[in-house]
Amino acid sequence: MSIDTRPSLARRLGQYVYPYRWGAVLTVVAYLCLAGTEWLLPKLISYAFDDEGFTKDAYPLWMVPVVLIGLYAVRGASSFAGQYLFHWTQTRSVLDFRTALVSSLLRLDAQAYTRMQPGTAVTKVVNDPQQILQLTGDVGIALLRDGLAAVGFIVYLFYLNWQLTLMALVVTPVMALVMRKVNQRMRQMSTRSYDSQLVLVNKVDDITRAWRVVRQFGAADFERQRFIDAALEVRRYNLKAAAASALAQPVSQLVASVGLSLIICLALWQARSEGTGVQHFVTYVAALLLLLSKLRHLSDLSSQLTRASVIAKSCLELLDAPPEVDTGTQELPGPARGDIVMEAVSLTYPGASRPALDGLTLAFGAGRTTALVGASGAGKSSIIHLLLGFGRPDAGHIRLDGADIELLTRASLRRQFAVVSQDIVLFDDAIAANIAYAQPRDEAKLEQVLRAAHLWDFVQTLPEGVETVVGANGSKLSGGQRQRLAIARALYKDAPIWIFDEATSALDTESERAVQQALSQWSGRKTLIVIAHRLSTIRDADAIHVLGAGKLVETGTHAELIAQDGAYAAMVRAQAGEA
Numbered sequence: 001m002s003i004d005t006r007p008s009l010a011r012r013l014g015q016y017v018y019p020y021r022w023g024a025v026l027t028v029v030a031y032l033c034l035a036g037t038e039w040l041l042p043k044l045i046s047y048a049f050d051d052e053g054f055t056k057d058a059y060p061l062w063m064v065p066v067v068l069i070g071l072y073a074v075r076g077a078s079s080f081a082g083q084y085l086f087h088w089t090q091t092r093s094v095l096d097f098r099t100a101l102v103s104s105l106l107r108l109d110a111q112a113y114t115r116m117q118p119g120t121a122v123t124k125v126v127n128d129p130q131q132i133l134q135l136t137g138d139v140g141i142a143l144l145r146d147g148l149a150a151v152g153f154i155v156y157l158f159y160l161n162w163q164l165t166l167m168a169l170v171v172t173p174v175m176a177l178v179m180r181k182v183n184q185r186m187r188q189m190s191t192r193s194y195d196s197q198l199v200l201v202n203k204v205d206d207i208t209r210a211w212r213v214v215r216q217f218g219a220a221d222f223e224r225q226r227f228i229d230a231a232l233e234v235r236r237y238n239l240k241a242a243a244a245s246a247l248a249q250p251v252s253q254l255v256a257s258v259g260l261s262l263i264i265c266l267a268l269w270q271a272r273s274e275g276t277g278v279q280h281f282v283t284y285v286a287a288l289l290l291l292l293s294k295l296r297h298l299s300d301l302s303s304q305l306t307r308a309s310v311i312a313k314s315c316l317e318l319l320d321a322p323p324e325v326d327t328g329t330q331e332l333p334g335p336a337r338g339d340i341v342m343e344a345v346s347l348t349y350p351g352a353s354r355p356a357l358d359g360l361t362l363a364f365g366a367g368r369t370t371a372l373v374g375a376s377g378a379g380k381s382s383i384i385h386l387l388l389g390f391g392r393p394d395a396g397h398i399r400l401d402g403a404d405i406e407l408l409t410r411a412s413l414r415r416q417f418a419v420v421s422q423d424i425v426l427f428d429d430a431i432a433a434n435i436a437y438a439q440p441r442d443e444a445k446l447e448q449v450l451r452a453a454h455l456w457d458f459v460q461t462l463p464e465g466v467e468t469v470v471g472a473n474g475s476k477l478s479g480g481q482r483q484r485l486a487i488a489r490a491l492y493k494d495a496p497i498w499i500f501d502e503a504t505s506a507l508d509t510e511s512e513r514a515v516q517q518a519l520s521q522w523s524g525r526k527t528l529i530v531i532a533h534r535l536s537t538i539r540d541a542d543a544i545h546v547l548g549a550g551k552l553v554e555t556g557t558h559a560e561l562i563a564q565d566g567a568y569a570a571m572v573r574a575q576a577g578e579a
């Protein structure tokens with residue numbers, strides 16, 4: 001698919017304006033009305049003061065204010081309507097464009113998120129649509145204003161002397177060639193300027209996110225310098241783009257002057273040989289000069305259009321980014337029993353040199369608690385990645401209640417899981433909104449999960465209780481509170497399978513025990529998968545799978561594995577030694 005060409009860009013952007021085309025049409029009408037009445041004022045004034053105007057009783061005096069005020073009222077109304085309708089159309093189109101971009105962002109394939117930085121996404125979805133439609137809108141208005149006048153002058157020039165005007169068109173191909181070259185340079189520099197601006201946005205994003213690390217390392221000067229380097233890069237390309245744009249006018253004027261001199265010579269020659277009047281010649285040249293001044297304004301627009309097309313191209317890349325593939329067709333009729341079997345599952349991440357999972361076969365029994373343990377990088381989180389359908393196994397099958405999960409729609413599959421992951425993600429919203437995330441609010445259930453997550457007493461101490469806003473990613477909470485909030489959110493979802501990936505690592509022993517006790521009330525009713533480095537937390541699990549380099553090393557209960565005296569027993573001994 002080509003999104004490089006301007007017509008294709010324009011067509012694709014146009015689809016967001018199309019539903020509001022009447023707003024655009026009425027904007028044009030309003031501006032036409034404004035342009036159409038512009039000449040009326042000097043005309044009326046000259047009429048008022050010509051010989052007839054001075055003649056007594058030529059027209060009653062009250063007509064002067066009526067006509068003048070009437071004219072200004074019409075022009076004022078047209079100007080207001082033009083601007084209002086323009087912005088009405090623009091803001092609606094921007095809203096649709098942004099919605100399309102955010103929908104695309106929400107559908108992206110999981111791998112795309114590992115490549116895209118948050119700052120880039122913010123720029124593309126929030127800033128760019130406004131800028132594109134602002135730039136193209138400004139160009140549209142200028143075209144209406146100067147373009148219409150230019151067309152008028154061209155028609156007038158043809159009327160005055162069509163042979164001469166036709167001659168003037170000789171320079172058009174040269175002009176087009178020059179503008180093409182200038183535009184190519186402008187496009188190149190605008191693209192680099194845009195890309196370097198994204199780098200700059202991500203630098204600021206990093207500085208804000210990592211402010212603690214920056215302070216700890218006393219790295220303010222270091223970060224400032226990194227920012228300045230990136231900002232200098234933006235400046236360099238902006239300046240180059242501006243230089244290319246600044247060249248457009250003088251170069252095009254120079255080419256135009258060739259045409260102009262050609263025409264003046266021809267006109268003079270005609271006047272001398274055919275005896276055409278001086279007045280005719282002067283009128284023709286004056287109209288030609290006015291046309292040139294309008295064309296000069298129009299040549300300025302090309303830099304705006306180029307910038308708009310560079311930004312639009314980048315936005316359309318997001319719009320065209322491959323969405324998550326969902327080949328599943330079956331919906332689970334209700335909650336699953338929660339019986340999971342992995343059969344010879346292998347997974348190698350794109351670009352990785354070795355598989356994260358290597359022919360892994362294991363099971364998570366329905367209603368049972370199963371623990372996954374193993375060294376860092378052994379593949380524990382990769383199992384969760386596949387269970388949730390964020391990736392597909394390169395080989396093997398994963399079955400949920402006997403059905404291959406590939407046959408299930410992603411939405412149906414994910415409804416079966418509630419996950420507390422290693423990286424806690426909270427929204428800058430109230431505690432209650434974080435817990436009942438994207439679900440109907442139920443006060444009794446809210447209290448139940450807050451109690452289960454050992455968070456109820458803490459929430460009671462807050463002046464605003466469950467309505468307390470937690471800050472960006474829960475920045476107003478402690479590590480343990482953030483983790484308990486994430487646990488409460490998972491419990492609230494009430495899915496048949498719960499996954500706790502290092503979910504209690506930040507909790508003190510008392511809180512951890514309280515959470516575990518609370519979880520036991522769901523025992524037998526939920527399939528619980530627990531990943532923990534602290535082995536004391538999974539002693540009571542019904543089964544423990546020990547992983548090593550993407551393979552199952554051993555499996556059994558705590559007592560069985562200790563008796564077996566293998567990898568698990570060694571890990572337990574090592575941790576006992578550390579304690």
Ligand SMILES: Nc1ncnc2c1ncn2[C@@H]1O[C@H](COP(=O)(O)OP(=O)(O)OP(=O)(O)O)[C@@H](O)[C@H]1O
Nearest residue numbers: 114349350352356375376377378379380381382383
């Ligand atoms: N998105 C990714 N792209 C490439 N490689 C990845 C990606 N995610 C994980 N890996 C690699 O896959 C392997 C298994 O990682 P995984 O996160 O499953 O380990 P883990 O057992 O959960 O580790 P930890 O206990 O440290 O969380 C690691 O070698 C890791 O580097």
